[in-house]
Amino acid sequence: MSGGFSLGEILASALIVLGAGFALIGSWGLVRLPSLMERLHGPTKASTLGLGAMLIGSIVWFQLVKGEWTTHELLISLFLFVTAPITANMIAKVHLHRLRLGEQPGPAGPPASPGADSDWATYEALRAGTPGCFDED
Amino acid sequence: MMQRILPHPGLSALLVIMWVVMVNDLTFGALFLGLVVGLAVPKFTDAYWPARPRINFAAGIAYVGLVLWDIIVANFQVAAIILFRPNRDLRPAWLAIPLELDTPEAITVFAGTISLTPGTVSADVSDCGTYLLVHALHAPDPAAEIASAKARYEARLKRIFL
Numbered sequence: 001m002s003g004g005f006s007l008g009e010i011l012a013s014a015l016i017v018l019g020a021g022f023a024l025i026g027s028w029g030l031v032r033l034p035s036l037m038e039r040l041h042g043p044t045k046a047s048t049l050g051l052g053a054m055l056i057g058s059i060v061w062f063q064l065v066k067g068e069w070t071t072h073e074l075l076i077s078l079f080l081f082v083t084a085p086i087t088a089n090m091i092a093k094v095h096l097h098r099l100r101l102g103e104q105p106g107p108a109g110p111p112a113s114p115g116a117d118s119d120w121a122t123y124e125a126l127r128a129g130t131p132g133c134f135d136e137d
Numbered sequence: 138m139m140q141r142i143l144p145h146p147g148l149s150a151l152l153v154i155m156w157v158v159m160v161n162d163l164t165f166g167a168l169f170l171g172l173v174v175g176l177a178v179p180k181f182t183d184a185y186w187p188a189r190p191r192i193n194f195a196a197g198i199a200y201v202g203l204v205l206w207d208i209i210v211a212n213f214q215v216a217a218i219i220l221f222r223p224n225r226d227l228r229p230a231w232l233a234i235p236l237e238l239d240t241p242e243a244i245t246v247f248a249g250t251i252s253l254t255p256g257t258v259s260a261d262v263s264d265c266g267t268y269l270l271v272h273a274l275h276a277p278d279p280a281a282e283i284a285s286a287k288a289r290y291e292a293r294l295k296r297i298f299l
Contacts, residue, residue: 029215032224033219037260040272041256049208069161070161072159081253084253085249088258089259089260089261092259093260095260096261106229107224114263114268115267119263120260120262
């Protein structure tokens with residue numbers, strides 16, 4: 001098969017290009033969306049499938065070209081799915097605090113309070129001795 | 138007795154599977170070491186996770202499949218918004234989703250799901266865990282977004298976390 005490409009190589013290349021494309025779109029979103037909270041959506045989503053497609057490409061290449069089973073990619077995607085929402089959550093919470101310090105809100109405005117006598121947890125945590133509401137507390 | 142040796146059976150099973158996957162080889166040695174890790178880690182971290190959530194694992198696996206599919210769809214939707222929708226047509230909004238889930242584990246999974254799926258990132262919970270604060274990238278009709286997240290994910294999670 002001199003000069004030709006095997007099915008595994010074509011499939012793996014297509015998946016890597018697809019993944020790179022999504023990573024590029026995610027980065028473009030980071031540049032062009034109007035404010036911090038909107039920009040968060042670019043890297044948390046468009047890059048999930050980008051990395052996912054690259055990892056599947058890696059599995060396909062090792063399986064079809066090298067003839068080996070690899071499972072590390074599954075572990076990478078698991079860790080990604082566990083950590084990506086937490087990173088986004090932390091950035092969003094910092095943004096909530098900075099809104100209180102006078103930062104300009106994005107097009108969505110500042111978030112409304114959840115009720116008359118309650119507030120969002122990240123604000124409440126500033127005070128010591130805030131009673132918890134879950135059974136275990 | 139069983140509770141003291143195996144405080145979180147689901148976590149133990151996950152650790153064994155993850156260990157074997159990490160070693161990338163299904164041998165007796167890998168399985169044995171995985172079992173040691175799977176028994177020791179939940180035991181030593183038990184004090185930090187006192188709750189004992191009851192989980193319907195079959196419903197949980199179906200839920201993971203649904204979320205993986207939604208992640209793929211969400212990626213295409215967000216990519217389309219980034220590429221084709223100018224900022225002046227974008228309608229970002231904060232959504233306060235009233236929560237019917239009442240355990241920290243269930244709320245965490247719900248918040249994580251929302252962060253990974255269609256144009257939404259969860260930002261915070263209210264002080265008593267009664268509302269989830271979510272930012273939507275494009276939500277012309279916030280009430281409909283809230284209703285769809287509740288129907289699609291929260292209703293299923295209520296059947297997983299018993």
